[in-house]
Amino acid sequence: MxxxxxxxxxxxxxxxxxxxxxxxxAGLEATGQSGGGLVSVTLSxxxxxxxLKIDPSLFKEDEVEILEDLLLAAHNDAKAKVEAIMQEKxxxxxxxxxxxxxxxxxx
Numbered sequence: 001m002x003x004x005x006x007x008x009x010x011x012x013x014x015x016x017x018x019x020x021x022x023x024x025x026a027g028l029e030a031t032g033q034s035g036g037g038l039v040s041v042t043l044s045x046x047x048x049x050x051x052l053k054i055d056p057s058l059f060k061e062d063e064v065e066i067l068e069d070l071l072l073a074a075h076n077d078a079k080a081k082v083e084a085i086m087q088e089k090x091x092x093x094x095x096x097x098x099x100x101x102x103x104x105x106x107x
Contacts (some may be wrong), residue, residue: 014093014094017093018093021089021090021093024045024089025045025046025085025086025089026044026045026046027044027045028044028045028082028085029042029043029044029045029050030042030043030078030081030082030085031043031051031078031081032073032074032075032076032077032078032079032080032081033074033077034069034070034071034073034074034077035055035058035070035073035074037055038054038055038057038058038070039052039053039054039055039058039067039070039071039073039074040052040053040074041071041074041075041077041078042078043075043078043079043082044082045082045085045086047079047082049075052071054067054071058070
């Protein structure tokens with residue numbers, strides 16, 4: 001019974017730390033780039049686009065597909081950075097807890 005109470009206490013502590021981490025991640029921003037910095041996208045920790053910068057040299061009518069590809073690449077780069085930061089913070093939060101490898105926590 002003592003182990004169960006200890007586990008319940010750890011679960012409550014983990015829940016509070018998880019909520020604090022989610023609030024911290026919401027304020028996070030990561031910028032992804034493509035085309036050698038010609039296009040940059042900034043995403044929040046909730047994957048909301050906060051900023052988009054496009055070098056004026058890319059505004060050519062016959063190169064629309066290139067611009068579209070660069071936008072997608074910059075967005076995906078920023079998304080990967082946000083996800084990496086989230087994984088690192090989750091790893092720090094769950095250090096020492098008996099959680100099976102690969103288990104995804106609710107975000």
